[in-house]
Amino acid sequence: MVFIIMVYEDNGEIYYTYSDNDGESWSKEIRISEGIGGNSYPSISCISVSTAGVVWQYHNGDFGGKIKFRMKKLGSW
Secondary structure: OOOEEEEEEEOOEEEEEEEOOOOOOOOOOEEOOOOOOOEEEEEEEEEOOOEEEEEEEEOOOOOOOEEEEEEEEOOEO
16 A cells, blocks of 8 residues: 655645545545645655645745745644
8 A cells, every 4th residue: 555645735724634545535635734825836855754844935925035944743733
């Protein structure tokens, strides 16, 4: 059995979901960004059996952007 993690951007927010049965079914998506928009380009930065890191770019209207990072460890962010 394969554990699969997916992150994606939708309407300026970053979402996380996973499957623990080879993609047959997926957990409910969790928004991991702050809910104020301006987020893009998510990527999974590290994975182990109990840890997943997600990194993405955030623009708040200023020139340039910031890098955001969230880590999920043993079920909590």
